[in-house]
Amino acid sequence: xxxxxxxxxxxxVTREVEGRTLLSAFLREGLNLTGTHVxxxxxxxxxxxxxxxxxxxxxxxxxxVDAAGGDVRTIEGMANKDGTLSRLQQAFQDHHGLQCGFCTxxxxxxxxxxxxxxxxxxxxxxxHHLEGNICxxxxxxxxxxxxxxxxxxxxxQIAAE
Amino acid sequence: xxxxxxxxxxxxxREDVRFLTGKGRYxxxxxxxxxxxxxxxxxxxxxxxxxxVDVSAAEAMPGVLKVFTAADFAGxxxxxxxxxxxxxxxxxxxxxxxxxxxxxxxxxxxxxxxVVVAETLDQARDAAEAVEIDITELTPVLxxxxxxxxxxxKVHEELTSNLCYDWGFVEENKAxxxxxxxxxxxxxxxxxxxxxxxxxxxxxxxxxGDYESHSGNSTLYTTSQNPHVIRxxxxxxxxxxxxxxxRVVAPDVGGGFGSKIYHYAEExxxxxxxxxxxxxxKWTSTRSEAFISDAQGRDHVTKIQLALDGDNxxxxxxxxxxxxxxAYLSTFAPSIPTWLHGTLMAGNYRxxxxxxxxxxxxxxxxxxxxxxxxxxxxxxxxxxxxxDKAARELGVDPVALRRQNFITPDQFPYQTxxxxxxxxxxxxATMDKLLEISDHAGFExxxxxxxxxxxxxxxxxxxxxxxxxxxxxxxxxxxxxxAGLYESATxxxxxxGSISVFTGSHSHGQGHETSFAQVVAEMIGVDASQIEIVxxxxxxxxxxxxxxxxxxxxxxxxxxxxxxxxxxxxxKKIAAHLxxxxxxxxxxxxxxxxxxxxxxxxxxxxxxxxxYVPHNYPLESMEPGLEETAFYDPSNFTYPSGxxxxxxxxxxETGKVQILAFSxxxxxxxxxxPMIVEGQVQGGLAQGIGQAxxxxxxxxENGQLLSGSFMDYAMPRADDLPMFKVDHSxxxxxxHNPLGVKGCxxxxxxxxxxxxxxxxxxxLHRAGRTDITHIDMPLTPSRVWAAMxx
Numbered sequence: 001x002x003x004x005x006x007x008x009x010x011x012x013v014t015r016e017v018e019g020r021t022l023l024s025a026f027l028r029e030g031l032n033l034t035g036t037h038v039x040x041x042x043x044x045x046x047x048x049x050x051x052x053x054x055x056x057x058x059x060x061x062x063x064x065v066d067a068a069g070g071d072v073r074t075i076e077g078m079a080n081k082d083g084t085l086s087r088l089q090q091a092f093q094d095h096h097g098l099q100c101g102f103c104t105x106x107x108x109x110x111x112x113x114x115x116x117x118x119x120x121x122x123x124x125x126x127x128h129h130l131e132g133n134i135c136x137x138x139x140x141x142x143x144x145x146x147x148x149x150x151x152x153x154x155x156x157q158i159a160a161e
Numbered sequence: 162x163x164x165x166x167x168x169x170x171x172x173x174x175r176e177d178v179r180f181l182t183g184k185g186r187y188x189x190x191x192x193x194x195x196x197x198x199x200x201x202x203x204x205x206x207x208x209x210x211x212x213x214v215d216v217s218a219a220e221a222m223p224g225v226l227k228v229f230t231a232a233d234f235a236g237x238x239x240x241x242x243x244x245x246x247x248x249x250x251x252x253x254x255x256x257x258x259x260x261x262x263x264x265x266x267x268x269x270x271x272x273x274x275x276v277v278v279a280e281t282l283d284q285a286r287d288a289a290e291a292v293e294i295d296i297t298e299l300t301p302v303l304x305x306x307x308x309x310x311x312x313x314x315k316v317h318e319e320l321t322s323n324l325c326y327d328w329g330f331v332e333e334n335k336a337x338x339x340x341x342x343x344x345x346x347x348x349x350x351x352x353x354x355x356x357x358x359x360x361x362x363x364x365x366x367x368x369x370g371d372y373e374s375h376s377g378n379s380t381l382y383t384t385s386q387n388p389h390v391i392r393x394x395x396x397x398x399x400x401x402x403x404x405x406x407x408r409v410v411a412p413d414v415g416g417g418f419g420s421k422i423y424h425y426a427e428e429x430x431x432x433x434x435x436x437x438x439x440x441x442x443k444w445t446s447t448r449s450e451a452f453i454s455d456a457q458g459r460d461h462v463t464k465i466q467l468a469l470d471g472d473n474x475x476x477x478x479x480x481x482x483x484x485x486x487x488a489y490l491s492t493f494a495p496s497i498p499t500w501l502h503g504t505l506m507a508g509n510y511r512x513x514x515x516x517x518x519x520x521x522x523x524x525x526x527x528x529x530x531x532x533x534x535x536x537x538x539x540x541x542x543x544x545x546x547x548x549d550k551a552a553r554e555l556g557v558d559p560v561a562l563r564r565q566n567f568i569t570p571d572q573f574p575y576q577t578x579x580x581x582x583x584x585x586x587x588x589x590a591t592m593d594k595l596l597e598i599s600d601h602a603g604f605e606x607x608x609x610x611x612x613x614x615x616x617x618x619x620x621x622x623x624x625x626x627x628x629x630x631x632x633x634x635x636x637x638x639x640x641x642x643x644a645g646l647y648e649s650a651t652x653x654x655x656x657x658g659s660i661s662v663f664t665g666s667h668s669h670g671q672g673h674e675t676s677f678a679q680v681v682a683e684m685i686g687v688d689a690s691q692i693e694i695v696x697x698x699x700x701x702x703x704x705x706x707x708x709x710x711x712x713x714x715x716x717x718x719x720x721x722x723x724x725x726x727x728x729x730x731x732x733k734k735i736a737a738h739l740x741x742x743x744x745x746x747x748x749x750x751x752x753x754x755x756x757x758x759x760x761x762x763x764x765x766x767x768x769x770x771x772x773y774v775p776h777n778y779p780l781e782s783m784e785p786g787l788e789e790t791a792f793y794d795p796s797n798f799t800y801p802s803g804x805x806x807x808x809x810x811x812x813x814e815t816g817k818v819q820i821l822a823f824s825x826x827x828x829x830x831x832x833x834x835p836m837i838v839e840g841q842v843q844g845g846l847a848q849g850i851g852q853a854x855x856x857x858x859x860x861x862e863n864g865q866l867l868s869g870s871f872m873d874y875a876m877p878r879a880d881d882l883p884m885f886k887v888d889h890s891x892x893x894x895x896x897h898n899p900l901g902v903k904g905c906x907x908x909x910x911x912x913x914x915x916x917x918x919x920x921x922x923x924x925l926h927r928a929g930r931t932d933i934t935h936i937d938m939p940l941t942p943s944r945v946w947a948a949m950x951x
Contacts, residue, residue: 040871078181085182093177101176101179101670130878139844139847
């Protein structure tokens with residue numbers, strides 16, 4: 001067992017963990033931050049996506065001990081300070097970018113990372129960036145729409161209505 | 162101006178806020194103090210004799226409470242099958258035993274043999290490595306046709322063969338169908354495989370069992386689409402627990418697509434183990450485990466033939482299908498290739514004579530059951546591929562051949578030769594709408610532009626019918642269902658006017674908390690924020706059958722309407738008393754009760770308060786309170802239909818298929834929330850396109866699953882798909898449910914695979930490759946390239 005300390009959503013946390021404990025398990029079981037989901041065991045689905053030191057990572061591929069000293073942000077840390085939905089979260093609701101909600105935290109974290117690097121992505125850039133996040137419900141149409149809308153682009157012309 | 166609330170409004174989903182902030186409560190988020198963890202030891206071989214399971218070393222490992230084997234389940238029942246099909250000779254299907262843990266034999270890779278329960282998950286997993294299993298491998302049964310040969314090894318020794326049933330429908334039509342084929346001017350034949358799929362909801366299955374020794378109450382938290390069905394099957398058939406002592410909770414569930422309908426061994430296990438050990442027991446599936454333990458979908462091998470007269474009218478249709486059941490009968494497995502498949506073989510056409518033969522076969526593979534669409538995608542795929550092939554053989558336009566043979570709008574209600582009666586539809590209208598939204602007229606110019614770039618462009622069309630709103634109980638009872646298929650609702654109006662609706666339907670992505678509230682808000686005229694929708698817990702919802710077969714709004718919504726009407730009727734009586742008027746004169750509008758033709762009125766809360774504080778109340782003739790329960794049993798299925806168009810570009814160098822555009826013109830009858838309906842269609846399209854181009858569940862010659870992870874099983878990703886054009890303006894309301902709704906959950910997955918394949922074949926034909934008449938799904942670059950270079 002090793003003692004690890006890291007910052008999660010702005011708060012410093014310390015826990016004893018085994019060497020094999022994954023960051024995803026550390027967040028879910030250790031900190032009860034159950035918004036980070038685990039949808040596969042091969043780092044393919046992206047449901048566990050969080051930000052580590054400002055970069056998008058799949059928390060199922062990071063050992064908790066390797067995140068020691070790091071700054072982690074999860075879906076629980078994405079809303080505005082007053083608790084209202086952030087612009088990106090609100091765009092997901094406005095454009096029906098989620099159905100069962102299971103991939104949603106990872107999708108939001110991945111999209112947030114994209115918009116930080118590329119504030120006005122094209123549709124194709126959004127699709128390419130989200131390739132590592134699988135959604136089985138939406139067919140991605142409304143997720144792509146939500147991300148484009150959150151970037152301030154007009155999505156009125158996008159088909160479906 | 163679109164409405165901002167009630168029926169027809171694209172109300173934003175209220176459930177989204179918790180999902181977007183990480184506050185959803187899925188089963189794996191539930192931890193009970195003191196819980197132990199279960200790890201399943203599963204068969205690594207497809208078929209074998211289980212000689213010995215030695216758990217002694219594992220039980221001595223740190224933290225291990227117990228290692229369970231089949232011997233521990235000697236006193237309980239097996240996993241039941243919920244549907245008995247009768248074969249064409251009048252005999253019941255062959256139904257094998259399905260033990261909770263493998264007993265004497267293993268029958269598929271993933272068949273559970275033993276379960277370690279330990280204080281931590283890591284301890285359970287470590288100890289599982291120490292369980293010693295001695296298996297003598299047997300030849301696996303994999304190919305369905307070979308499985309039916311007399312010399313084939315048997316999956317189940319207690320059965321006479323690997324044949325579950327040989328079903329004929331309609332058996333009495335067989336001779337007439339054959340005669341029509343003998344007289345046909347043209348016969349089109351197509352042989353195809355409907356590829357096996359894995360449902361893969363993003364949330365893997367989870368089950369947590371809890372037992373309270375002082376009361377004898379068991380609770381199961383599980384990732385289910387139908388908690389009441391699980392309570393009934395597990396309580397009555399497996400563990401012998403009366404409903405009053407068994408609570409099943411399915412909280413937020415991360416997608417289902419059919420795979421979470423069924424009662425699984427893991428659910429029975431954790432419930433049983435929690436009682437045996439006196440501690441809560443939790444099991445969380447890994448994705449790898451899901452691939453070898455969740456029921457899979459499709460897997461039909463079919464020969465289909467269409468007979469036409471000299472004027473290109475369809476005169477008869479016959480099919481012969483081998484349907485893979487896998488190693489055991491999953492809950493609804495026998496019904497999928499029969500009653501959910503054979504009854505849809507008329508499609509949208511007037512074909513007068515139809516005969517469907519289905520042989521269901523046991524193999525050493527994971528059990529197969531309903532997956533989004535369930536039988537109807539298989540019916541639609543073969544029929545719409547066949548009609549396309551017929552048009553090409555006859556040299557006629559595939560759209561024109563369809564139109565010529567469509568059931569016409571004046572023929573509804575339409576009795577098909579395969580038992581069902583379509584209530585409404587207008588297939589010419591949906592086809593017209595599709596051609597409009599897909600700019601079919603501009604296709605030739607786009608094809609020329611592709612050609613100039615060295616690419617082959619094709620346009621494929623499919624028109625589907627489905628039977629949803631499953632289903633009239635007396636009918637399905639005659640067909641072999643061991644359950645009723647009504648739905649329930651309790652509407653509880655609280656003293657201050659807020660409303661709690663308890664539904665037997667279950668939402669695992671469909672947005673019921675929003676759309677069901679819209680229905681009640683519209684009926685009563687109160688704001689939807691006053692209405693709470695409660696589902697997923699057998700302890701507070703009336704016995705319901707859950708969500709699958711696009712039934713939630715058509716059946717569950719109808720139960721809510723029925724219960725709400727009872728509420729309104731009683732509320733009017735209370736209002737009449739308060740207003741000293743005749744009940745017949747009371748009108749309800751915008752949440753206010755008025756006496757017709759006067760300015761006398763009482764608002765909603767005036768009535769609800771009177772119901773619970775009955776100081777001025779007709780106590781002599783009416784009970785206080787305002788709470789009503791209704792059960793709704795549909796009188797028919799609903800029949801959504803639609804026209805789908807797919808435009809592809811094939812790269813002749815690589816065989817890669819790119820979808821450039823996909824358009825869907827659906828008739829879902831009336832619509833409560835257009836935004837949610839469009840989302841359902843888009844998601845269904847992605848799954849259907851996934852089947853057509855990407856997804857395939859592959860077993861090798863030893864019965865090992867080769868596509869056992871997301872590394873190997875190609876799930877559709879964001880950059881595999883285009884934006885979709887979805888239209889639902891064609892509307893022929895259902896005539897037999899109060900909302901006039903038909904259901905929209907499965908349409909996308911049903912209509913899209915044939916549209917995609919038809920588009921690829923069209924592209925190849927336009928390039929002169931008229932010799933390529935079919936390619937089996939998924940149309941991967943290698944398969945398309947191989948067909949082009951054969």
